[in-house]
Amino acid sequence: MLQTGNGRTSGAKRWALALTxxxxxxxxxxTGSTTGVYPQFDGRGPTQAAPSGDVLGNGSVRVALxxxxxxxxxxxxxxxxxRNAAELAMNDFQGADIQVLVKDTGGTAxxxxxxxxxxISEGAELILGPVFSPAVSGAGQxxxxxxxxxxxxxxxxxxxxxxxxxxxxxxxQDTARVISYASSQGRRSFAALIPDNGYGAVVEAAFRQxxxxxxxxxxxxxxxKVDAARGVDSAxxxxxxxxxxxxxxxxDAIFLPDxxxxxxxxxxxxxxxxxxxxxxxxxxxxxWDNTQVLNEPAxxxxxxxxxxxxxxxxxxxxYQAAYGSAPPRNATLAYDATRxxxxxxxxxxxxxxxxxxxxxxxxxxxxDGVFRFNSDGTNERGLAIYEATGSGSRLVDPAPQAFxxxx
Numbered sequence: 001m002l003q004t005g006n007g008r009t010s011g012a013k014r015w016a017l018a019l020t021x022x023x024x025x026x027x028x029x030x031t032g033s034t035t036g037v038y039p040q041f042d043g044r045g046p047t048q049a050a051p052s053g054d055v056l057g058n059g060s061v062r063v064a065l066x067x068x069x070x071x072x073x074x075x076x077x078x079x080x081x082x083r084n085a086a087e088l089a090m091n092d093f094q095g096a097d098i099q100v101l102v103k104d105t106g107g108t109a110x111x112x113x114x115x116x117x118x119x120i121s122e123g124a125e126l127i128l129g130p131v132f133s134p135a136v137s138g139a140g141q142x143x144x145x146x147x148x149x150x151x152x153x154x155x156x157x158x159x160x161x162x163x164x165x166x167x168x169x170x171x172x173q174d175t176a177r178v179i180s181y182a183s184s185q186g187r188r189s190f191a192a193l194i195p196d197n198g199y200g201a202v203v204e205a206a207f208r209q210x211x212x213x214x215x216x217x218x219x220x221x222x223x224x225k226v227d228a229a230r231g232v233d234s235a236x237x238x239x240x241x242x243x244x245x246x247x248x249x250x251x252d253a254i255f256l257p258d259x260x261x262x263x264x265x266x267x268x269x270x271x272x273x274x275x276x277x278x279x280x281x282x283x284x285x286x287x288w289d290n291t292q293v294l295n296e297p298a299x300x301x302x303x304x305x306x307x308x309x310x311x312x313x314x315x316x317x318x319y320q321a322a323y324g325s326a327p328p329r330n331a332t333l334a335y336d337a338t339r340x341x342x343x344x345x346x347x348x349x350x351x352x353x354x355x356x357x358x359x360x361x362x363x364x365x366x367x368d369g370v371f372r373f374n375s376d377g378t379n380e381r382g383l384a385i386y387e388a389t390g391s392g393s394r395l396v397d398p399a400p401q402a403f404x405x406x407x
Contacts, residue, residue, distance in 0.1 A: 085334035
């Protein structure tokens with residue numbers, strides 16, 4: 001089996017938050033969208049009980065961090081990393097007036113609901129996490145009843161809702177960014193090889209929409225089998241690659257959103273059939289941002305979207321120094337979420353977690369660049385475009401440093 005990767009002016013006071021990595025660097029307030037009020041939430045928080053379990057910080061405002069500490073497989077490791085990243089954020093934000101109540105969801109819907117209820121009973125005014133979609137759903141139900149907003153880490157857009165905001169990296173945005181850039185470089189005819197699973201369904205829908213928006217055409221889409229336990233079916237992948245090879249002769253770009261060894265394997269087969277980098281541009285997703293893909297000669301010249309890299313590099317160095325291991329790429333989610341909470345407490349006063357504050361259209365600046373929350377709970381991020389070189393990557397189109405005025 002193959003490896004798969006899984007300012008503007010206004011008469012009203014407005015807010016935006018700059019989250020900086022360096023210790024001692026403060027938050028910058030600037031113009032942004034008008035603040036609003038989250039239903040049932042008045043900024044004071046519910047009556048507080050004494051917090052139980054793991055608590056980070058000793059500030060006056062309580063927020064919860066919901067993690068799958070007791071879940072199976074590698075979920076417990078994710079919980080440890082995210083907890084460490086939140087602690088690092090607290091250490092970097094000197095004088096943060098928050099307490100972070102770390103609660104265990106077990107990775108389940110019921111666990112998420114129970115963890116959220118406990119945290120809210122202990123005075124949490126904002127919930128950070130959970131990580132997995134079922135737990136987000138459970139926590140969101142409890143939080144919505146209490147009028148407490150959620151900033152979750154799942155990349156499943158179906159988990160988003162009003163008051164339940166996703167901070168994660170969304171596959172839909174990856175797809176839209178790389179197709180838009182490829183189109184701007186003259187690519188008009190697109191083919192795709194996509195995993196036949198939930199992730200594949202999401203990126204296929206985004207691919208179709210993005211190509212249509214760009215005025216391009218789709219010449220072929222093939223879906224290869226993926227088994228949850230065994231990974232990609234190599235025989236089926238080879239068969240689907242052979243099938244698409246003929247149609248791909250009419251394409252000038254081929255979309256390969258999977259990660260791991262899959263895109264390199266596909267590119268090698270296509271190159272052997274005369275469909276290489278001199279004929280087409282290979283397009284990837286954020287899952288390409290690893291050495292296995294970037295050091296594959298057959299993918300040299302391929303394009304993929306990713307957050308700005310210097311911020312993560314600096315964060316990873318700080319994390320390594322503090323905890324003795326390298327953090328996974330998504331560890332910045334917990335770091336930025338914690339800094340977001342601390343910064344809003346510092347800047348926005350009693351309206352700190354109101355809807356209009358969390359969804360201001362100027363957004364926020366984190367380790368991975370600019371981001372903002374939409375009213376439906378999804379997010380938008382400023383992504384760069386990188387080119388795989390066969391020995392790493394190079395930046396070809398910088399990420400935006402701000403969102404367009406009026407967007």
